[in-house]
Amino acid sequence: MATFFQQLVNGLTLGSIYALVALGYTMVYGIMELINFAHGDMVMVGALVTLSLTHVLAGLGVPLALALPLSLLGAMAVCMALGWLIERVAYRPLRRAPRLAPLITAIGLSMVIEQVAALLWGRGYLTFSLPVSRVWNLGGVVVTPIQTGVLGLSLLLMWGLLWLVRKTSLGRAMRATAQNPEVARLMGVDTDQVISMTFVLGSALAAVAGLMVVAYYGIGNYTMGFMLGLKAFTAAVLGGIGSLAGAMWGGLLLGVVEALGAGYIGDVTGGLFGSNYKDVFAFLVLIGVLIFHPQGLLGGRAGEKV
Amino acid sequence: MDEYPLLVAERIGKHFGGLRALQGVSLSLGEKTITGLIGPNGAGKTTFFNVLTGIYKPDEGTVHFAGAPLPSGKPHRVAERGIARTFQNIRLFSQMTVLENVMVGRHLRTRAGLLGALFKTAGTLREEQAIRDRAFQLLEFVGIAAHATRVAATLSYGDQRRLEIARALATDPRLLALDEPAAGMNAMERKRLGGLLEQIRNMGTAVLLIEHDVRWVMGLCDRITVLDHGERIAEGTPREVQTDLRVIEAYLGTSRSVTA
Amino acid sequence: MKGVSCRWLVLGGAALILLPFALELLLGNGWVRIVDFALLYVLLALGLNIVVGYAGLLDLGYVAFFAVGAYVYALLNSPQWGLHWPIWIALPAGALLAACFGVLLGAPTLKLRGDYLAIVTLGFGEIIRIFLNNLDSPINITNGPQGIELIDSLHFGSLSLGQMHHVLGLRIPAVVNVYYLFLVVVVLGMVFSHRLERSRIGRAWAAIREDEVAAASMGLNTRNLKLLAFAMGASFGGLSGGLFAGFQGFVSPESFTLQESVMILCMVVLGGMGHIAGVVLGAMLLAILPEALRAAGDWEQMVFGRIWVDPSNLRLLLFGMALVLMMLRRPGGLWPSNARRNELQGQ
Numbered sequence: 082m083a084t085f086f087q088q089l090v091n092g093l094t095l096g097s098i099y100a101l102v103a104l105g106y107t108m109v110y111g112i113m114e115l116i117n118f119a120h121g122d123m124v125m126v127g128a129l130v131t132l133s134l135t136h137v138l139a140g141l142g143v144p145l146a147l148a149l150p151l152s153l154l155g156a157m158a159v160c161m162a163l164g165w166l167i168e169r170v171a172y173r174p175l176r177r178a179p180r181l182a183p184l185i186t187a188i189g190l191s192m193v194i195e196q197v198a199a200l201l202w203g204r205g206y207l208t209f210s211l212p213v214s215r216v217w218n219l220g221g222v223v224v225t226p227i228q229t230g231v232l233g234l235s236l237l238l239m240w241g242l243l244w245l246v247r248k249t250s251l252g253r254a255m256r257a258t259a260q261n262p263e264v265a266r267l268m269g270v271d272t273d274q275v276i277s278m279t280f281v282l283g284s285a286l287a288a289v290a291g292l293m294v295v296a297y298y299g300i301g302n303y304t305m306g307f308m309l310g311l312k313a314f315t316a317a318v319l320g321g322i323g324s325l326a327g328a329m330w331g332g333l334l335l336g337v338v339e340a341l342g343a344g345y346i347g348d349v350t351g352g353l354f355g356s357n358y359k360d361v362f363a364f365l366v367l368i369g370v371l372i373f374h375p376q377g378l379l380g381g382r383a384g385e386k387v
Numbered sequence: 388m389d390e391y392p393l394l395v396a397e398r399i400g401k402h403f404g405g406l407r408a409l410q411g412v413s414l415s416l417g418e419k420t421i422t423g424l425i426g427p428n429g430a431g432k433t434t435f436f437n438v439l440t441g442i443y444k445p446d447e448g449t450v451h452f453a454g455a456p457l458p459s460g461k462p463h464r465v466a467e468r469g470i471a472r473t474f475q476n477i478r479l480f481s482q483m484t485v486l487e488n489v490m491v492g493r494h495l496r497t498r499a500g501l502l503g504a505l506f507k508t509a510g511t512l513r514e515e516q517a518i519r520d521r522a523f524q525l526l527e528f529v530g531i532a533a534h535a536t537r538v539a540a541t542l543s544y545g546d547q548r549r550l551e552i553a554r555a556l557a558t559d560p561r562l563l564a565l566d567e568p569a570a571g572m573n574a575m576e577r578k579r580l581g582g583l584l585e586q587i588r589n590m591g592t593a594v595l596l597i598e599h600d601v602r603w604v605m606g607l608c609d610r611i612t613v614l615d616h617g618e619r620i621a622e623g624t625p626r627e628v629q630t631d632l633r634v635i636e637a638y639l640g641t642s643r644s645v646t647a
Numbered sequence: 648m649k650g651v652s653c654r655w656l657v658l659g660g661a662a663l664i665l666l667p668f669a670l671e672l673l674l675g676n677g678w679v680r681i682v683d684f685a686l687l688y689v690l691l692a693l694g695l696n697i698v699v700g701y702a703g704l705l706d707l708g709y710v711a712f713f714a715v716g717a718y719v720y721a722l723l724n725s726p727q728w729g730l731h732w733p734i735w736i737a738l739p740a741g742a743l744l745a746a747c748f749g750v751l752l753g754a755p756t757l758k759l760r761g762d763y764l765a766i767v768t769l770g771f772g773e774i775i776r777i778f779l780n781n782l783d784s785p786i787n788i789t790n791g792p793q794g795i796e797l798i799d800s801l802h803f804g805s806l807s808l809g810q811m812h813h814v815l816g817l818r819i820p821a822v823v824n825v826y827y828l829f830l831v832v833v834v835l836g837m838v839f840s841h842r843l844e845r846s847r848i849g850r851a852w853a854a855i856r857e858d859e860v861a862a863a864s865m866g867l868n869t870r871n872l873k874l875l876a877f878a879m880g881a882s883f884g885g886l887s888g889g890l891f892a893g894f895q896g897f898v899s900p901e902s903f904t905l906q907e908s909v910m911i912l913c914m915v916v917l918g919g920m921g922h923i924a925g926v927v928l929g930a931m932l933l934a935i936l937p938e939a940l941r942a943a944g945d946w947e948q949m950v951f952g953r954i955w956v957d958p959s960n961l962r963l964l965l966f967g968m969a970l971v972l973m974m975l976r977r978p979g980g981l982w983p984s985n986a987r988r989n990e991l992q993g994q
Contacts (some may be wrong), residue, residue: 116762118769171971182974184705184765185916189970193908196964200956307905309704311770355782364770372755381896439865466866480854491854495866497847501875504846505839515847558866624928 083221088344089337090231094228096336097235101290102177102313103320104242105283111259111323114281118187119167123160123196123284127291128301129202130156132209146213149292157288163194164284165277166376180212198303199258206302213271232295238289238322239329242282251278257361266365308360312339315367330378338362352379391592393418393453394470394562399438400447401431407618408434410444416610419560421594423604423625428638432597434615436566439467439595440472466495471555472564476595477547481540484511485531485550488521488539492557493628498559500578509627517529525553545576549583556587567598569603581607601638605629613637648676663830667823679822682893686829687887692930693836694883695862699912700921701849703856704757705765708772709740712881713746714779714903716741716888718789724799727790731799734792738889745885747880753877758870772908779900794899796959801828801893809896825894832890836883844881852876856970881899906963913966916973919980928982937962 099124102124109117113202134152139145171186217224244253258275266272294309312335320331343359370377401409409431416422421521422433425455437443439450444460451457458464471492480488497518503511526532527542529549534542539550550567568584577600584594584607598604605609605625613621613628615637622626628634670678680946691713719741723732752771756764783791796815800809801820807823843849851872854862863869892898918929920960940958947958 114760114762118765135792173736174975178974178978179703180707180718180761181699181920182701184762185912188707188765188909188912188975189967189974191962192906193971195962196967199960200964234939306774311766311773314766314771318650319988328686358777360777361774364774365768368755371759371767375759375763442864443861461868462863463868466864467897471866472864474861478858480857480861482849482857487850487853491850491862491867494847494851494854494863499847501843501848501879504842504848511846518847523884554865567756620938 084344085341086222088340090222090224092337093333093341094231094362096316096333096334097232098290098297098332098335099309099313099316100294100329101238101286101293102233102309103316103332104239104244104325105287106310106314107317107320107322107325107328109257110317111325112255113172113262114174115183116187116314117167117172117197117280118184118310119190119281120195120283120287121306121313122191122198123164123287124294124309125198125301125303125306126163126292127156127284127288128158128295128305129198129303130159130290131205131288131292132207132295133202133299135209141202149211153289153292154312157285157293160284160291161281162278162285162286168277168280174275191359192335195306197304202303204303208300208301211296226294231297231336235288235293238286238374240288241387243325245282249257251275255279256259284360314364315370318367318377319370321379325380329379334368334378335363339356362369392416394439394595395451396435396439396448397450399435399445399450401434401438401443401445407617409438411448412614412617412619413448413465413621414612415586415617416444416562416593416595418593419588419591420609421588421596421607422609423611424595424614425599425601425604425611426620429616429636431617432614433566434471434617435500439465440470440564463495466558466560469559469561470564471558471560471562473548473551473555473566473568475566475570477551478556479539479545479547479550481538483492483539484535485520485526485537485542486522486535487541487551488520488550489525489557492525492554493518493521493538522557525556526550528556529553530579544571548572548580552583555616556592560592562593562595567597567599569598569600577603610618657886663912664827666812667826671820671823675852676820679826681821681935681938683822684826685931686826686833687891687894688934689833689834689913689927689930690829690887690890691884691911692926693833693840693915694880694910695844695898696915696921696923696926697840697881697883697946699915700877700926701844701851703874704761704873704877706768706877706880706903707765708768708770708775708908708951709880709884710903710905710907711768711772711775712745712749712884713888713891713907714775714900715745716885717892717898717902718795718888719744719885720889720892721795721798722788724893725795725797726797727787734801734889734893738886741889742882742885745888746882749878749881750874757873757877762770771907772903772905776900776903779903789900792900793886794897796897798898800896801890816859829890832886837923837927841860841925843897844921844923847877848872861879866941909970910964910966913969917969917980919943919983922980922982922984925980925982925984929980931942932981933966936965 089107089269104118105120105123109115109120131152134155135148138148138151169191171190172183175183176184193364211227213226215226246255254265254270254275255272257268258272263273294305314333315337316331317328318331319335320327320329339359339362342362346354390627395415397413399409399412412431412435414424424435434443438445441458441462441464447457447524449499450459452468452470457468480491481547497514499511523532523535526535529552531542531546531549531553534546541546542550552563552565552568569580570582571621581603584596588594608625611625611628612619613631613634620633620637653844667679667682670682680784690708695706696711698704718735722728723730723740752767753764759934782789788951789795800807802808809821809829811821812819812824820989851867854865854867855869855872859869914929914933915926917925917933919925940962945956
């Protein structure tokens, strides 16, 4: 039973990271029906920038308690600028093009970002360790301060995002654009700006998720965004693409499924398969959802619009 | 009128979220007839078409065609059963040639498969020639055979509408459903289109059409159904519909408050 | 007119037959080998072109089908299972299994929007690699990360293409044997692609690509037709994989990365989606490119005395940029077909 709860805690931590990234996918999809393949790489950029800045600041003698938030802010700024740029350069000119075109630029961009990161940071693994050794042991279940930090921060951010979308004028404009861009434009909404802001917001969340990943796993690499992006997208589909609450629940659920799957697969299959198959679960979930319930847990639409 | 109608749609209901697009709409039509579906903008005419042709699944009601229920939500099965359609905002395969557009329409009634294509078997070549001949024949029928090799998108508006009709006819339909076929045409073109539709009816294909121009419809159709706000408000011969108070009200809208 | 094109056909054919000897004489055997691999890429690009160019579906994990074909051939023709099956079984088996995987993957996704197919294939490409890497236990199927070695070379009965042959006093080394086999397969692939494009099925694919709703309303079973395109493309990939395994003599998971999928996509997009000649051109260009970059690296070494940026590391960066720039500036590719050029410019 301790294993179960331990995997549950691990899964929730992981899931809250997925949820943050999934929000970026779902927001962009909700507004312009585009899968932004480069979004996973945004997490990678956020992670590596944070990591480098922290090392630089620490080298200058800045205490970690100050260096970490500063680095995160720096990484968020970089990602937001990059997100804005990507939308402007690669997606906006193709808004009226056939559907295949933006998908192809998206995959191309993802490639470009990864390779530039490889040139800047090298192809090896970069380490990142926070000097927190204390752990809490709750009846055999080990919880680290990093885990609580990740969970707490992501809940805070999700709450903030929901508030922004539901209560502010930007949020209202976003919802209007998602419903019907033509009408929103007629009503005086600057839809171009709304789309830009959506990319910027999603990228900021991705940067935070990036910090969480390196803090949690202790390493970062230029390819780290790929699998993470794939899983976060799965989470978004699982929750119902286009739905913010869906992305959150989908993320948490997927994290838990994956952690429990990885924890138990050996026992269930009698040692036939090991935890090295953990990346397969997300994919199976994705296929399963698409077959049986393509609209996801909380609505959204998967079919072709007429 | 026919004893057994070709198409019987009963109490069709469709809503999108909170919006009721159709409510309890019934319509039946017989073979060898032209039926008009009219009504103000937003009355639910195109929604009805989309339900009929399987693009939408109705929330309520059933559609029977030629004596058997019509599958819902499967446009290709509907076409197979014998209903072909055109679209309000013309949906041609715009970068294919005019002839190719019509040839796609023959897909349903032809068989050639993968192996036939890969090895160019005699049967496949023969069928391909038959497809081509039939397509050309249909282009002649609607009067645009001279443009057969042009890219569809380069045709004039009226010719694009005609091409859509030829493409639909290529599926050998028993019912041809036209969504505003005369939109954007001048009086002369309308008259010619009317003649074409009558010819199609006389050859044994029933026609159902959505139209705004009430006068044109009145002269052309055998029967007319009027929709307003997703409900059927009148049904009958052109003369009956023309004198129906609810129809006059729907079209003139404020007439009552003005005269009152 | 007919006479002129016929003469070009004969001249072109003769040039293709003499090419490997010319290359061998002028640049050495290594270049014949490079051209052999380029031909495999042409076959892959032709297959992906059916999916992306004809049917308008984006497959981002195409290399997975290449992997399936390669491993099928490897397992049926190596000490791994002790099997040595003739290639007229092993190659079609790989193509068929790849097509089956295509159907399995496409069936749930092809009724949804195209984006889902893109992401599912992206995932599938990675998952296949995870399985290839890990299926060395509990039963050793793929031999894990080490891959499968000592694969029998391509052979027809007792005639092995992996050895030097002497014909009429002419030395024909292995790479040249293989060149001719691959050339025949590629030409067949081009002919089949061409025939498909001009067939009832090809017309239906084009219709679906242009307007799926209208296509369905004309009675096209869009899901099955898309599935057929997907399976057809996958079988080209599987066949290519089998040839690859027989030629290279070993296979391992690292040959089948996402980068390979993107590269094949890049060949199709760069050359001209839906246009056979363009796709062949794109595949040839990008298959030779790494060699050019290697040369650029030597040149850099010579001039600066050290390597600042390894040009072969720039390969993927260039692919990514090419995809973006082509879509923005020249969506029909370097050598577009007439129809496609207009279509992608939205005119």
